[in-house]
Amino acid sequence: MRDDILEVLISENELQDKVSELGAQLTEEYADRFPLVIGILKGSLPFMGDLMKKIDAHLEYDVMDVSSYGTGFVSSGEVKIEKDLNTSIEGRDVIIVEDIIDSGNTLKYLTDLFKYRKAKSIKIVTLLDKPDGRQVDIYPDAAGFVVPDEFVVGYGLDYIERYRNLPYIGILKPEVYQK
Ligand SMILES: O=P(O)(O)OC[C@H]1O[C@H](OP(=O)(O)OP(=O)(O)O)[C@H](O)[C@@H]1O
């Protein structure tokens, strides 16, 4: 699997240092608030798992699965709920945890939905931000790293369901796409 990587963009150590930094910020901000952390499947799972261990505050977590990509590289713009939350968010301080914001379609849809469901506050925390991919106006409240307009994989991010288990963020060799 690692032979398929052309370049490591963000190393395992850099990821872990950033996760600790974000966790410390959230600890301070949510110390007395009992937030609901919402992870967006599947990409956010490794980041969410590591991040929550770095938040020293009481919290609850849930997951939601939405899709707009299918197996392609381009967001269809149409976001579909594959699995909804089990938890009511009315009156809750919500922290949305994402692996990446690219077109912004997924997070635009989710923030509109959570406002409609009467969340008390909504914070968007993303590991990666790809501002050059943006199709709608949406910005994270906290982002680990800005990445170039290239398709990245690893630490939750896939190419046709593979590479999610890489411990770093990288770019695939072009020949991988021709297989
Ligand atoms: O800003 P956007 O262009 O909407 O892209 C971001 C979304 O794309 C990826 O999810 P994907 O739909 O590929 O599902 P996955 O997490 O299960 O891989 C990623 O996890 C984000 O949820």
Ligand SMILES: Nc1nc2[nH]cnc2c(=O)[nH]1
């Ligand atoms: N794996 C992966 N999924 C994405 N979803 C939106 N952008 C990306 C990306 O660059 N890589």
